[in-house]
Amino acid sequence: DSGVTQTPKHLITATGQRVTLRCSPRSGDLSVYWYQQSLDQGLQFLIQYYNGEERAKGNILERFSAQQFPDLHSELNLSSLELGDSALYFCASSLGPPDEQFFGPGTRLTVL
């Protein structure tokens, strides 16, 4: 157990819908990262937050957004869902940006 929790574990929804994925970092970690893992693209970095502020952005679509709240948990919002958004979404946390990242168990999103 890495100490990073993600909910829900599985999510099945329809195209066009909106979902919210939640991540709680390890106690004391200030940085949160979101990654998408799909068969064709592999593990891709989406976005990073540090102590509530956006720090870095990767291949995140405009339909996706995220935020980190004062209690340091983070939410990833995916809207206007398409079939191709079906993937495993991982959250990771670290003490700070240069430190080792610890990964959560992931949320498996299936868009039908």
Add this chain to the structure above:
Amino acid sequence: AQSVSQHNHHVILSEAASLELGCNYSYGGTVNLFWYVQYPGQHLQLLLKYFSGDPLVKGIKGFEAEFIKSKFSFNLRKPSVQWSDTAEYFCASRNSGNTPLVFGKGTRLSVIA
């Protein structure tokens, strides 16, 4: 942009065989390198990391990796694999400092009895 290449998509080995998984990264500056493992149905776990110093890095569960700067490589090795090493292995790199990890596509290792 940075990229990480893992040469083998799927490796099948018998128990007690030696393992070497290839990883090449593209960034030419100061780089941090990582190997993560993902056991079936589980989250990614860090096996080992290289930031600086001795290029031969020892990790958990008997794994090691060697950083060869001239070859832009960071290959993962284990002298004798066990059935429990069956998993997906990911190499990752980043510029030193505050940059996100760039992952390779992963290598699936299947260890058979």
